[in-house]
Amino acid sequence: MSETVNSVEVFTLTLPRDVPYLGAARPGEEPNAKGYLVRKGNRTVYPTFDRSILVRIETTGGTIGWGETYGLVAPGAVGELINDLLADFTIGRDPSDPAAIYDDLYDLMRVRGYTGGFYVDALAAIDIALWDIAGKLAQESVASLLGGRKHETIPAYISGLPEDTTEKRVALAQSWQARGFNAFKFAAPVADDGPVAEIAALRAGLGPDAQIAADMHWNQTADEAIELIEGMAAHGLWFAEAPVRTEDIAGLEKVSKATKTPTAVGEEWRTHFDMQHRVERCDIAIVQPEMGHKGITNFVRIGELAHAHGIAVIPHATIGSGIFLAASIQASSALEATTFHEFQHSIFEPNRRLLKGDMDCQNGAYVPPTGHGLGVELSEEAIALLKPL
Structure with a gap:
């Protein structure tokens, strides 16, 4: 019997930076209490640290795959999407066909207009972890x-x-x-x-x-x-x-x-x-x-x-x-x-x-x-x- 997905876990990984991404803050770009600053040149928010979201998927046979997506701001949004919704629909699936799982998860929220943003970022992390597992089970690289x-x-x-x-x-x-x-x-x-x-x-x-x-x-x-x-x-x-x-x-x-x-x-x-x-x-x-x-x-x-x-x-x-x-x-x-x-x-x-x-x-x-x-x-x-x- 082939291995199936047994568990899905979500984590943040945060690292300090000596200088914020894109360089030192300019006048008027002072970080707020959460460590977020807005670049005046593009009106976009950036953290003063590095942070991403890691997904750990383990199969019934003990094979572990890692996935990752952005956690620059509001990482809890991605975490909740995975924990409350996507994990349960991933557990029990055969990880050897990640694209099929991706399409099924994408369709869960299609009629509600979730075709981008945090929802698809969450899917990306799961997808990467499943491809990692698929390669390990086949004893091949993802490129192969x-x-x-x-x-x-x-x-x-x-x-x-x-x-x-x-x-x-x-x-x-x-x-x-x-x-x-x-x-x-x-x-x-x-x-x-x-x-x-x-x-x-x-x-x-x-x-x-x-x-x-x-x-x-x-x-x-x-x-x-x-x-x-x-x-x-x-x-x-x-x-x-x-x-x-x-x-x-x-x-x-x-x-x-x-x-x-x-x-x-x-x-x-x-x-x-x-x-x-x-x-x-x-x-x-x-x-x-x-x-x-x-x-x-x-x-x-x-x-x-x-x-x-x-x-x-x-x-x-x-x-x-x-x-x-x-x-x-x-x-x-x-x-x-x-x-x-x-x-x-x-x-x-x-x-x-x-x-x-x-x-x-x-x-x-x-x-x-x-x-x-x-x-x-x-x-x-x-x-x-x-x-x-």
């Missing part, structure tokens, strides 16, 4: 379950330059260039002298061959985005990420068709349905699936849809213990359309102690983890930090 690696290594770009001046950000980029990385992305909301001045300084410091992208953080109207992109394009802009608000599909269509710079979108999407709504209208050049929001099942569906439309896949790098990053690297290595993967160096490097395994990012590329399932396990230190939800 998905048809095998198409890429033995994945080129990585340095994302975010969390320093408080342009000069320091250029110096930080140069330090990574010296370590074998020649692709970079800066965050427009914290480019204090403006995105055009930021890319001009980076271009001068990194030379003509470096690839430099801008994350525009969904913060412009279509006309504002077009003007900014044209200004940055004069300095060799690699791609423009999230140029307009995610709800503004008409604006995305206008920007993507009005500029020659490749448009990159999709970090915040939850399912391939989100992509279908946009790909029919917009000239999307790059799709950026985020494993922590999508899970392996929808991540792969988006990657396959991108391949069918001739769109490159450059996944958004996940922020957490590394479990959903390992899932992202496993799935990315199995997708034909993958060309790069984001490298959140300010999180990966200090948090690498939380994982056991050989996943790494060096000399400009990710090395996918070997081993069965995700190919990584939480370290004893990480397990000691878990708090039940």
